[in-house]
Amino acid sequence: MRTVTLVAVTACWVGIVGGVTSSKVLAQEQDSDRPPGETHQSAAALEGLTITARRREEVAEEVPASVTVQGPEDLGVERVHTLSDVADTSPSTLFNVDNNTFTIRGVGAIHQAGVDLNPGVGLFVDQVFIGRPNGASPWLGDLERVEVVRGSQATLYGKNTIGGAVNLVPRSPGATSSVEAEATLGNHGFRRASLGGDLPLLDGELLTRGYFAYERRDGYIRNQYDGEDLHDTQRYGGRLTALGFPSLDSSLKLSLDFERDDSDGAQMSWAPLEMAKRHRADLNTPPEREVSRYGVSAHYDHYFPAISLSSITAYRTYDFEQFGDGDFSSVAGDDCTPETCLGTGQTERQWQFSQELRLTSANIDAPPAAGLFSWTGGVFYMHEYFDGVQLLDTTLVPREQFSRNYLEQDTDTYAVYGMANYHLTRELQLTGGLRYSYELKSGVAGVESESGTNFFGMPDEVSYRESYSNVSPEIGLNYTLAPGVLTYVKAARGFKSGGVSQFMMPGGGPNRYRSEKAWTYEGGIKSLWWDGRLQWNAAAFYVDWEDMQQRVFVDPYSRVVGNAASATTSGFETSVNLLPIDTLSLRASYGYLHARFDDFVVDELNEDYSGRRLPYSPRHTATLQADHRLPWGDTYALVSSLLYRWTSPYTLTPDSDYEQSSVHRVNASIGVSGGGWRLTVWGNNLLDEEELAGYFRYGAGADFAIAEIGRTYGATLRVAL
Template identity: 30%
Template sequence: MKKSNDNTAVKNITKITLLAAAIQAASIGTVNAQEDGQSYDLGLLEEVIVTARKRSESLQEVPLSVSAMNTEELAINGTTNIGDIQSQIPGLTAYAARGTSSTLTAYIRGVGQSDPLYGVEPGVGLYLDDVYIARPQGALLEVFDVERIEVLRGPQGTLYGRNTIGGAIKYVSKPLTNEHTGKAEVTLGDYGRRDATLSYAMPLIENELYGKVAIASSTQDGFGENRQTGSEVSDKQVTSGRIALQWEPSEDLSVKVAADATKDTSAPRGGQRMIENPWEATIPAMMALTPDAVIGGLPVYYAANVDAFVSANNLAPLPVSDDRYDVDSGLQGARNDVSTYGGSVIVDYSLNEAWDLKSITAYRNGDSDGTIDFDMGPLPIADVYGEYKDRQFTQEIQLNYDNNGDWQAVMGLYYIDATAGADIKNYFLLAPVYPVGHPLNPAPADITAIIPKYASSVGDVVTESYSLYGEASWQMTEQLRLTFGGRYNWENKEVTTLSQDFTDATFSTVLATETDFNDDETWTNFSPKLGLDYQLNDDTMIYASVSKGFKSGGFNVRAKQVSNPESAKPYDEETVTAYEIGVKSTLFDRLILNATYFYSDYKDIQLSIFSQSSDGTFFGDFTNAGEGAIQGVEVEFTAALTEAFTISGNLAYLDAEYKEYLDGGIDVADDRQFSNTPEWTATVNATYNHSFNHGGDLVARLTYSYRDDVIPTTDLSETIAQDAYDTIDATLAYTTADSAWRIAIEGRNLTDEEYRTTGYDLRGSGAPIVQGFYGNPRTVALRVGYHF
């Protein structure tokens, strides 16, 4: 990968030195995983209990591809939001979407959704304490007051009421107990980072009513600035809070009421212009010239005359950015304001020793105001102002069975009523060149024109869905277990959208109506699952499964009904059939080694594609591309080489290819690649734990992560594509003998690797606009926490 600085050699030497140190430390030994109250002893290793299958089980006994990070693991990893767990979970890609700070883009095993378009279902399900979060806006959750995060890979429809075609991310907060517990933590770091969290849990009525409150504030100065205005970009201003009450009037009944809210007022993210923009020169030139002709009522200029004026007056194109974060935006009123909140009531009732009934009632609300300057230049060439809203009500009735013998089962009914809407205003100042022979050019020479376009798009997508799901496990013999299940889904979507062009920036006089329709469509689906697992001995289990996943279809709210009539029709649902075999083993009480091979048959893949409409302006299509096949191998390991040293990590191989990709009726599968699907990823953690004679503990971790080449967008832009890169993180933490104080120094991306996570390439729509968004630079922070 090409660097924008001159210290590449120094950085590579640093990587080699740090990696050598990690290997040397690993050759000496490894450390105990920290106990989190959810574990049991396995010699030098400890194992987390998870609820991936809606019941408490040892992670090593679950015949699924599931990973979990508990409180201690999240702390030593320096996790601040869900995106920070990416390197620790094989097959996971998670980052902030394009120009935002808190909108989540998530992929698991090549299945996900990169375009945070309202009304589109995500490919990866996100759950906050069993409550499904339907929209990506505000879904890049801050990590605080957390018990663990679980990531399930592959379709999970028989266990979860909502669509989880690619997998599920479960955020499990700290439980309420009969003890007084609290934690206060402050983090100070580079770029003016100032984070603070405070949580406190207590019994309100002894052994009956418990309460908890937790708040978090994350503040950081910008990584870059807008050189036109001097304002910061890529900063962080996020405040979150949660409150919960749990009532246990008897041993059989528990009622938990919880609420949460997040406010994100971070400035828009800065990015890098990847190509120069000649329109920043040609548009001022045309404004200074007298039109050469009028064609179709539009003043036009001969391209040669414009070029001559540009040259004579030393008007220069806007160059490629010399920094990965600084911008030159002239966008007025740039903002990024995201507010989300929600509440839930969870009732657990034990019917008898075998049956438990659970009800989960939840409501969530989200409002987002945001701006995007696509060209990142002074002129309003492609400025977008958007207001988004999300409302969802969900109800789940769950029945769990466990006879403490041969049978365990979970079954449920799930209902969701969700509305996603937007009011978007586009300020475009286009300057396309129409060559001789172009349908819009009757002149004998190349022409160009200034096309001011003021377009508004207003719409709503209402989703109503019912699901019936269930999964059962039968212990056929002492060693062999059969798992089977299914999920039936009925889903209806109704769309209302109105797209209009206006005469000027006041958006008061309609020039033309491009799209105006109201439509609805219903989809039904049955997704089964069948699995077998066999316990070879006390330490090793092998398993195999086949399951289907489903994600409903929808409507393209960017449709151009007049110029592209097909775009107003609904797109189809997508499905995946996943085959998986795996092994989970605990060897010599010192090594946990889990490995999985999977093959996914992926059909009617939904993709967002930007192109040029027949009227010469932008067109964002959302359509079904065709079929694909994804196969891969995932390995996770933890090795306790001694009582003081641990080496852990993961390795993932993904082979994804299109079997069919229809573009204009032509199969171009051989020329297409999956986005957000690196072929190889790997992470190695070397951890050292030293206990002092006075009782304090010192923990040191060094993490090396590698990610292969990746193309983040469906246009397969080689300019935005990210070459293979690696990062190095480190943490040094001291905990006092009474476990009250924890002081940690955390370093992230220590070699200051420059890597893109995503971007835009709008050249296919006729605009000279390519921009890339980057991951965080090198940062160092001091974190101090007090438990009371």
Template identity: 30%
Template sequence: MFTSRKTLCALAVTSALIGAMPVMAQEQGNNEEDKKTKGLERIEVTARKTVESIQEVPVAVTSIGAMELMEKGISVLTEVQQFSPNTTLQTSRGTNSTLTAFIRGVGQQDPLWGYEPGVGIYIDDVYIARPQGAVLDLLDVQRIEILRGPQGTLYGKNTIGGAVKYVTKPMSGGTEFKVQGTVGSYGQRDAKVTGQIPLVEDTLFLGFGYANLNRDGFGEFLVAPAGEDRENYNKDLQAYRLTLEYQPMDDLFMRLSYDRTDDKSNAKGGYRLLPSIVTDAPVPDSVFDSYTSLPTWNEVELEGISLMINWDASDNLSLKYIGSSREGYSPTNIDFDNTPAKVFDVPAFYDDENTSHELQANYQGENYSLVSGLYYYDGESCGHFDAILGILGQSLGAPGLTREVIGCNNSKSWAAYTQASIDITRQLSLTLGARYTDEEKEAWVGNGLIFDNVYPEDGWVDGYDRPGNPGDELVPRVLGTDTDGDGVLDAPKSESWNQFSPRIGLEFQATPDVMLFASYSQGFKSGTFNPRATVNEPAADPEIVDSIEVGMKADLSDTVRTNVTIFSLDHKDRQYIGIVPDPDDPSALNQYLDNVATSTAKGLEAEVTYAASESLTLNMAFGYLNGEIKENNAIPPLLGLANTPEITLNLAADYVLDTDIGSFVFNANYYMRDDYRLFETSDLLTQDQYGIVNMSVTWESLDGKWFGGLHGKNLTNEEYLVGGYDFVGIAEDGSYIPGLGGDLTLIGYYGDPRTVSLTFGYRF
């Protein structure tokens, strides 16, 4: 970690940069033909569920528009972490599609069903409940908004760290068509087609998008079962989007959207940081190489439909309905030990579905504005995994050994919210908000030991056994309710909570271009049951985050913009699942979920923009965070925050060159992350400070029809950890002790290596 002297030095440098080093405004156009001009652009966001200038919103928010995404060659959601201070958006372990998200040190590491995220992900205001498939490939996007800090009033549960909003591009009303192809390193070959067609002039429009994204692996499985594809870190994904927009009259608008993603990229193999002591698996030469005893196939299927209806009832009042239904299915093969032997293999299935409904009213009074709404959510999250400890089973004289866990963790909740902005004087305004949430969870878990090597599909025909229809279970239920007193848990266990989440803020418009603000807000993450329960334990209560922010949003001139936020947060009742060893059963996964910790964090975020000329622009995003564990009753004890570097820094420059053959935009950025640990209970998986360099040049023809781009990412080929598994101990003499499975299982997953890609396309 940085020393105090380093921290003070960094803050001093940042202060100097805020005052003296300008940076360019983020490009925010509603269509890709918008050109950059000298001066600060008006950036519109919907952070408060109404369209506002980003400079008028008393919330720490970063907005990255379609033009900027295209110019930088940003193709997946995780890449936008570079441009938002104190933000971690990374691909999780084992797959290419599962998201690990932390903002200001608050998030959720474990993607197992039943665990709730700490950062909310939204597509057009529809909540994405599960991390599987949340590493979204950007298709027909208008902008990405990253809201930092608790958003419990307007967005509700599971936004205690913040929220990430994916806003798709609205239709223009005419006929449009765009096709583009990309080739690049590691056999990258992508194709995207998007467009829109008016079905009834000025009334009914059909939009469509399709993406086929392919790439060979960054590495390979050096050993794998016969006949398996040995590519590691490859990509094989298709995404579809259809949108129907209907505007029968000026004050009524409807949009029906459908999207589907099919990701058949291989399961991701991890890098052994230590050689195996039970089989032939030395440390590979490349961090992208691995070994496995499991099949290498993997699949993520996501599908959703949503309906939005907006009615401008009067000049002052608009009413909106947003409804959605989403499903996800993910069979996966995760080799925890990454050896050719069955040391610790975890094949699994995840099955999720949810529906939501929201009614929203926006009212604009003479000296106040009001956003209010009602929200309902009904979600089911189920799963089944087998922890196969075959080598351990053989040492005990059995054919194999499997710890099998199945179950569902379902949720129903409703909420009512309101937030008002009241003008006290011409310069001073007050924000008051509150949300009341009532939530019920029910869950069941089957957990048992089988002295053989079995897989999730063994004995299952039509998916999962549901509560109330037990059927022939392979393992006994350990969490549930005995409804008839016969000692059998034949129904789910349930618990309910209600939560009041307030927000209060003051905004002072010191000048027409300078706003000062201070706020207190609260958010909560849902209570939940332990999906790995071994006993009939109670549910863990919700987590609570209380946050105080003081900030400034200032356009200091026509070319300089400085947005700064200082914050402090208390993260209470943190849910933590600890592994409790059983000396009589080395295969036991005795994991107990409870509210065992409290942490605090203080920090600063600065985003400075400077439009130096019509051609040259500069950008800086700086984040500083000092986190501390205050209450620590976890077993094993927490050592510090995970996925939370003390300092993040992004420096960028853009240069526009207009020529007789079109407009060229050159850009480069340097992104630095301070050192961080991957797990809160271990220092064995830590990432040292690193920085990556990206450079791009894009071109657009004079008529705006042809376009292209050359993008180089991670040009210095930095190797950096984004995930891992830690099942190893340390003896008093410093030597390693075998963990679960009897091997030295210390595994790392890494971010993308150096890549270069070329994109070319046509639009009309």
């Protein structure tokens, strides 16, 4: 198989290098036909992507912030297909949808089981905040771009963005009729089909777009108990969008999205870890998982002469249910005891309603000058209902009698915010912002055990009503050294609210925890050179993370949430995009990260983690990518891509007892496009690297893990009419 891998990588590389040579020869021939003294001035340059990282349309290189953007050419089965893939080209970033771990610069929320999971990296779909990790689809489909904004986002994004934010921007309806179809076949029985299209109505006054996709993949983890393959994928979903224009100065966009996911989910395999790394498990209770997600939103924009008004109204809901083997072994039948035959499960029901009103000063189409002023301000409201239950008991009793802990909660969030940019001189700009947030949480949390086994402790129930408030400031200076060269410094304070968990304290009573905060200090440069063909960005950062919310075990089956830790992270990032010739794009990025606990003492376990590395914080991340397009006649082109991502070793738990080794990931594709179609042969993780998708250490010292899927490959056909 290594030979096949090397042949595939070599073919892509030869296609790129050979194409470069051919393109150079062609360019030299074209130059030889020019009159003497006339130099070659290419019309090509790196595309200036428009982003909305600061809630207004701006060119990415003009935004004083660390942002990685993946455009339409980066998205797809062979490139960026899931949220986990988004991190591949963003330095100091790790995303894993199987265990709800999202960290940027070492900051975020790390999955350690439980229903009360609040993100530390905010996810926004079409500017709508996703309140819970399980409410986010891991599947990226029909998107215009993905924006990864690194660092605390204080003013414009609000709560739960202490590490950063991810913006998923769906495609908008087009002004002309079109149809796009896609079909993919791959190993592990992978098959995927999608259909999308635009349909303008009422003489272009109403633009509509529809998209639907279905995906299935067989399991890749062999269950030694019955020989079946686990961790399969089966899901379908879609989006309907209508864009109308009530007047010349206004627009209204309505969107509806839905998804059904019947994948059996990431079930942990019993230690030793070598079993998980070999894609093996030994479970006598097969995993079950069902997720349904729905969302509807209305975006209204009205443009006045000097300002614009935006209203974003949204409702989202999801139902999540999973059940699996709680002892992670194949003990069955007469050998079963309450300690060796366990079942575990989790259910969640959530819905949220949000309303945001935002005023934005108009973008001024004029050169920068002293006194130039722009601003954004708004108000935000969100109500969330959440009902989560965690189950654990011996399979010798009916499932409805399992021991459980539960949390039923209503949350109301209010915020008012503003940000302004003022040019002190033509080159020097001052930015300042402030956000006030108030959050009210009320509900019940408890433990019950109809079976009498009391796996989560003695039965108890508490009612609570807690409020949290926060002021999040942001300030920065940016200076334009020369046209296309922007430098900046900034500071921002992120906020993640406190709460009450579903766990009970060892002595009884509710498990309350405080809000956590993170100050991010950053300085950087964003620059364009060589007539726009070379882009170089760099940033250095320091993060002071206080009152970290951590889950710790107080006995083999019970945990609590507390503000147990503080930490600092620091480092730097750099990226280079180069267009050496019109048909070749080269990209590279590197991130260095130093992330440590300053103070983390767990009295219940008599453990001191102070000074240890933060989990999911690799010291080094690096990416190299080449994309080439070689014209083939008047209609067709040979397209090829090669991506290499290196992630240095990192720990997965605060105790640092297990360390993920370095991962060298290679993805490649080669294909033919033209005439409205494109056929691509692709392969991901071609070196078949071993990497854990999920890991946690139970309080008694047992390790649970699941490995990422190994080498995948396939072919994709796209047709556009």
